């Protein structure tokens with residue numbers, strides 16, 4: 001396992017990390033969560049991702065129970081604030097919700113601080129200034145070490161940097177974008193000036209496009225899969241994607257790996273990715289996904305060209 005700096009910050013994140021969206025407190029109970037997190041940690045994963053919204057706080061509560069097994073200093077824990085409940089002040093990026101939401105997340109996680117705190121989405125109803133000031137207060141107050149954004153546009157992130165500079169606030173350190181073989185444009189193109197100017201870090205999500213890139217949907221939708229449970233996540237062009245996955249699987253086989261490992265390895269090779277957050281509902285999936293570290297060493301320029309050729313048949317841009 002390699003440990004990357006979070007952009008220009010001193011913090012070291014394992015290049016592969018582990019998240020709890022959809023799985024924790026839904027598909028995964030305490031016993032299974034404990035097994036998954038120990039397996040991840042034993043293989044060098046130090047970064048675990050969460051959000052106040054996941055299972056309405058249930059994912060944080062579950063993760064918090066398992067976190068007790070580890071030395072706090074050995075871990076990097078993140079949570080994300082935006083969707084905290086139904087009331088008018090239970091969501092968004094107002095000073096009130098950011099500070100109350102973080103307090104509630106810490107209580108569920110049974111922690112004094114998180115390492116990374118994200119604004120889970122942009123909030124059109126709150127001035128970015130108010131959000132920057134609240135995140136600055138949370139970092140200075142010790143509830144988080146670094147703050148960042150998730151799924152903000154480059155313009156919104158740049159604006160946060162400028163406001164932070166003007167107000168002498170702590171600027172964001174990272175963004176959490178979706179990034180996988182089907183969804184590349186934002187990280188590779190839109191964010192490019194932010195990497196040059198601010199050396200922003202990224203912790204990317206859905207490296208397997210919710211499982212499509214594991215090949216599990218090649219013959220339809222298995223009963224116990226994410227798409228069976230959450231049909232609203234099924235992409236419109238699933239059939240087209242499956243055709244590409246079948247091609248990628250042949251390439252992966254030639255490299256002695258699986259298509260899931262190839263897809264995750266492809267995310268790992270991007271120098272602007274600080275950590276690839278994987279998800280798993282079963283131990284066997286996590287074991288397989290950890291094998292991406294070996295496949296990464298086989299991504300020669302020729303292999304990258306072959307991947308590009310397969311993907312450009314239905315380019316994302």
Ligand SMILES: NC(=O)c1ccc[n+]([C@@H]2O[C@H](COP(=O)([O-])OP(=O)(O)OC[C@H]3O[C@@H](n4cnc5c(N)ncnc54)[C@H](OP(=O)(O)O)[C@@H]3O)[C@@H](O)[C@H]2O)c1
Pocket residue numbers: 018019020021022023027049050080120150151176177204205206207208209210211212214216224225226227260277278279280281282284285286288289
């Ligand atoms: N910031 C944000 O807005 C945001 C959004 C989404 C996620 N995230 C974070 O990123 C993490 C990862 O995202 P993700 O869960 O979408 O990642 P993903 O790797 O694209 O999908 C994970 C899911 O795919 C299936 N899977 C994983 N490995 C597999 C394998 N080897 N073989 C077959 N199936 C496999 C499992 O689902 P089934 O077994 O149920 O089919 C698993 O839960 C989340 O847990 C969360 O922490 C952040």
